[in-house]
Amino acid sequence: MVTLDDVAREAGVSRTTASRAINGKLTVHPERSAAVQRAAEKLGFRPNPAARSLARGRHDSVALIVSETNIEGMTNSFFAMALHGAIREIAKTDQQLVMLLRANDESDEKFLRFLEASHVDGAMVILEAHNTELPRLLAQSDLPVVFLGRPTESTEAPLSYVDSDNIGGSTLAAEALISAGRRRIGVITGPQGMGVSQDRLRGFQQALDAHGLDSSLVAESDFQTAGGAEAMGQLLDQCPDLDGVFVMSDLMAAGAVGALKARGRRVPEDISLVSFDDTVIATTLEPRLTTVRQPLEELGARMVTALAELIAAPAAGPIRDTLPTTLVRRDSV
Amino acid sequence: MVTLDDVAREAGVSRTTASRAINGKLTVHPERSAAVQRAAEKLGFRPNPAARSLARGRHDSVALIVSETNIEGMTNSFFAMALHGAIREIAKTDQQLVMLLRANDESDEKFLRFLEASHVDGAMVILEAHNTELPRLLAQSDLPVVFLGRPTESTEAPLSYVDSDNIGGSTLAAEALISAGRRRIGVITGPQGMGVSQDRLRGFQQALDAHGLDSSLVAESDFQTAGGAEAMGQLLDQCPDLDGVFVMSDLMAAGAVGALKARGRRVPEDISLVSFDDTVIATTLEPRLTTVRQPLEELGARMVTALAELIAAPAAGPIRDTLPTTLVRRDSV
DNA sequence: TTTAGTCGAGGAAGCGCTTCCTTGATGAAG
DNA sequence: CTTCATCAAGGAAGCGCTTCCTCGACTAAA
Numbered sequence: 001m002v003t004l005d006d007v008a009r010e011a012g013v014s015r016t017t018a019s020r021a022i023n024g025k026l027t028v029h030p031e032r033s034a035a036v037q038r039a040a041e042k043l044g045f046r047p048n049p050a051a052r053s054l055a056r057g058r059h060d061s062v063a064l065i066v067s068e069t070n071i072e073g074m075t076n077s078f079f080a081m082a083l084h085g086a087i088r089e090i091a092k093t094d095q096q097l098v099m100l101l102r103a104n105d106e107s108d109e110k111f112l113r114f115l116e117a118s119h120v121d122g123a124m125v126i127l128e129a130h131n132t133e134l135p136r137l138l139a140q141s142d143l144p145v146v147f148l149g150r151p152t153e154s155t156e157a158p159l160s161y162v163d164s165d166n167i168g169g170s171t172l173a174a175e176a177l178i179s180a181g182r183r184r185i186g187v188i189t190g191p192q193g194m195g196v197s198q199d200r201l202r203g204f205q206q207a208l209d210a211h212g213l214d215s216s217l218v219a220e221s222d223f224q225t226a227g228g229a230e231a232m233g234q235l236l237d238q239c240p241d242l243d244g245v246f247v248m249s250d251l252m253a254a255g256a257v258g259a260l261k262a263r264g265r266r267v268p269e270d271i272s273l274v275s276f277d278d279t280v281i282a283t284t285l286e287p288r289l290t291t292v293r294q295p296l297e298e299l300g301a302r303m304v305t306a307l308a309e310l311i312a313a314p315a316a317g318p319i320r321d322t323l324p325t326t327l328v329r330r331d332s333v
Numbered sequence: 334m335v336t337l338d339d340v341a342r343e344a345g346v347s348r349t350t351a352s353r354a355i356n357g358k359l360t361v362h363p364e365r366s367a368a369v370q371r372a373a374e375k376l377g378f379r380p381n382p383a384a385r386s387l388a389r390g391r392h393d394s395v396a397l398i399v400s401e402t403n404i405e406g407m408t409n410s411f412f413a414m415a416l417h418g419a420i421r422e423i424a425k426t427d428q429q430l431v432m433l434l435r436a437n438d439e440s441d442e443k444f445l446r447f448l449e450a451s452h453v454d455g456a457m458v459i460l461e462a463h464n465t466e467l468p469r470l471l472a473q474s475d476l477p478v479v480f481l482g483r484p485t486e487s488t489e490a491p492l493s494y495v496d497s498d499n500i501g502g503s504t505l506a507a508e509a510l511i512s513a514g515r516r517r518i519g520v521i522t523g524p525q526g527m528g529v530s531q532d533r534l535r536g537f538q539q540a541l542d543a544h545g546l547d548s549s550l551v552a553e554s555d556f557q558t559a560g561g562a563e564a565m566g567q568l569l570d571q572c573p574d575l576d577g578v579f580v581m582s583d584l585m586a587a588g589a590v591g592a593l594k595a596r597g598r599r600v601p602e603d604i605s606l607v608s609f610d611d612t613v614i615a616t617t618l619e620p621r622l623t624t625v626r627q628p629l630e631e632l633g634a635r636m637v638t639a640l641a642e643l644i645a646a647p648a649a650g651p652i653r654d655t656l657p658t659t660l661v662r663r664d665s666v
Numbered sequence: 667t668t669t670a671g672t673c674g675a676g677g678a679a680g681c682g683c684t685t686c687c688t689t690g691a692t693g694a695a696g
Numbered sequence: 697c698t699t700c701a702t703c704a705a706g707g708a709a710g711c712g713c714t715t716c717c718t719c720g721a722c723t724a725a726a
Contacts, residue, residue: 003682014706019684029704050386051682054711059383061429062640063453064419067467068437080413086397091434096394096451098431101424104401118429120396134400307395336712347676352714362674384712387681 002043010039022047049119064099078277078296082126082148085300093308095121108137115141122307126300127151129223132193135159144310146319148303150195158318160310162302166196167203169292169325173246173274174207176290180272180333182244186217186235188228188256190248200248200276217242221252228252232259244272250281253289257332272333287331295323335376343372355380382452397432411610411629415459415481418633426641428454441470448474455640459633460484462556465526468492477643479652481636483528491651493643495635499529500536502625502658506579506607507540509623513605513666515577519550519568521561521589523581533581533609550575554585561585565592577605583614586622590665605666620664628656 008018013032020028021036022045028036039045053059066087090097098120102111115123120143125134127149135151139159147161177185187204190197201218208215217239219231228247232255235242247253253275257267265271267287275282278293306319341351346365353361354369355378361369372378386392399420423430431453435444448456453476458467460482468484472492480494510518520537523530534551541548550572552564561580565588568575580586586608590600598604600620608615611626639652 001682004684005682015683016685016706016708017704020705023684027704032704048387048682050383050392051711052684053383054381054387054713055682055684057684057711059452059454060427061431061453062423062637062644063431063433063448063451063456064416065433065435065448065456065458065467067435067461083397087432087434090395091436094393096431098394098396098429099420100396100398101420102398102400103424115396115398118396119392120394121392123396123398125398128400134398304395311395334712337714338712348713349676349678349715350674353675356714360674365675381712384681385714387683388712388714390681390714 001048002045004045004047006043007036007039007045010043011035046117046119061098078279079126079128081279081296082300082303085297085302086124086304087300088297089301089304093304095308102134108133108140112137112141115143122146122311124148124303124307126303127194127196129191129194132191144307144314146303146307146310148299150199150320152193152195152198160306160319162299162306162319162321162323163196163199164294164296164299165322165325166199167206169276169294169327170200170203170246170248171207172325172327173276173292174204176274176327176329176333177244177246177272178207178211178213180244180268182272183213184217184239184242185213185215185244185246186219186239186242187215188219188221188231188235188245188247188252190221190223190252192220197248204246221248223249223252225251225255225258228255229259230255232256233263236260236263236265242271245274247273247275250275250277250279250285250289250291253291253332254281254285257285257287268332274327274333278328282328282330290330290333291328293326293328295325298323334381335378337378337380339376340369340372340378343376344368379450379452394431411612412459412461414612414629415633415636418630418635419457419637420633421630422634422637426637435467441466441473445470445474448476455479455644457481457636457640459636460527460529462524462527465524477640477647479636479640479643481632483532483653485526485528485531493639493652495632495639495652495654495656496529496532497627497629497632498655498658499532500539502609502627502660503533503536503579503581504540505658505660506609506625507537509607509660509662509666510577510579510605511540511544511546513577513601515605516546517550517572517575518546518548518577518579519552519572519575520548521552521554521564521568521578521580521585523554523556523585525553530581537579554581556582556585558584558588558591561588562592563588565589566596569593569596569598575604578607580606580608583608583610583612583618583622583624586624586665587614587618590618590620601665607660607666611661615661615663623663623666624661626659626661628658631656 004018005015008015011018013036017028017032018036021033087097100118122144125147127147138145139157150161150163151159189201205215217235219234221227221231247256253273260267267273275289275291278291282289282291302321306321310319337351338348341348344351346369350361350365351369354366420430431451433451455477458480460480471478472490483494483496484492522534538548550568552567554560554564580589586606593600600606608622608624611624615622615624635654639654643652
């Protein structure tokens, strides 16, 4: 850890002057100020917020108060449900949950600096389709990090994560379709770059193969509604007599059902559908979806405890936890 | 601010011993330990986390990394949209956003302690139907607080808030209904205990009165879907030839539309409907809703800047900001 | 009785930073 | 040539807490 004294020494000034320069006080000679800035940059100096807070008597942090009902209400999103679980769990500890925003256009390097400057003991990431690059990024820092959702193993670093049993869940989905008598079964996946898509596809194809069924009807999509509709169209073009489909998210299923209706196919009479997630969409859609439930809130909570363990024993190696998924039977099969 | 030294003095022990007692170390005599606990309790001692962090070399805080796309995806909830705006705004500052959970069953006193122990400079609350008691509670603390949504004035304290122009918005709603030729117009409100319900009802009734129309067809509900359906039924029973309705949230409008359909009324042919919020529901419902848009993300951002102002100048008096609402015309009028 | 060992408690240093106060240098005014 | 401001910079104290180290008192063993 590099302190203000290090910077002062490097710049050849007193700690006092260094402090002033860092804080942009005007009573310091421009030349020296520049020297301090250079030294700070060179050494990678990050003011310790605790020391600062102590000396200044301020905290520079504000709370957002989230009442439990607040987050209970956000039951419709993958992210929100996991957040719910995490917040509840962290409230049991004496830790604070700091929200860090990674802006869409922020450079990796800048974000990493920002993260270090936050002086947190660890970080958690709820992985979604759009942030597949975060694991690689965070592996560069030596901060304990736990992911919700298995990162793809493109990076050598031994990453820690908690995840739901995607393979088991998609096996359940395939078997539900098969035991309903379906034989021409397709699948709509999320981005193939994501670990979750890979796992779910694997489980699904293994189950189909085990029953001697064709498992090659695959359409890649993006976990979103519009993408689901488009992929459904592709699948139908490719195999007009399709009688079953496994869709890897409720959101895509909403699109797929729309596309099916638009082509005059009835669900589940003509074609059976199983999706994944069990969000509110599954119950508001017509027909209500048979879907694989992920224990999102439990995953959020487990993410918190896993991080605590990782912080306590960083050398103990990566934590990798898988929580079971279940099939919720409704009207779409 | 009461420090460990104060506690030690009160208990008649050294600071060292007091520290040990507070932290439950075992090398302190039970009797003295109890004395320290008593003194701490009596004085209301709260360890300064910055000092603790500095001395221990740990921070006891963890980050939840929220990528921008994450929160952009949560566009469906009142809370989430405001959170989005707030997080973006706070990311521009050097402050940290700490999430505090207020559990459903937590006592006022306990929560207040918890809040103080968080050592934040200020707090923000996104007011929703369920947390109407938070303003009263927070008024007891002398922490700067900004609410999103006007608290009811049951408390004498001069509270700060940012809010959308509910009166103006409901006036727009009423006028849209009137200019569509509707003359028997009802309204479904949120809980009358909430400032937002009161304001919207006021604007609505004033507009109706100004046109010489009956403004007494009021049904109180709870901002939720099921409640909206029920209230719609009441209104219809009360006035079978109703030809227009103003519903104070998209969520309730979803219920109301369902109830209308169930009774064979077509929207907008038989009855026109205007709602409030402009969440995604407004575009996914059939028909798409004409609704009053609230600038929720702007409100979230403004809440952040208002809090900063309040922290900078606590004596300057309460901040009360109202941002304009607009009518989004779709297919339900 | 002496020696070693235990246990509870306090002194004091120190975490990394800010800031009050002092000092030396420089230039303007008398 | 002195006297005063003015300015840039440093010394040192201190923010509130933890913890290493030391010390005295008391008990058990020799």
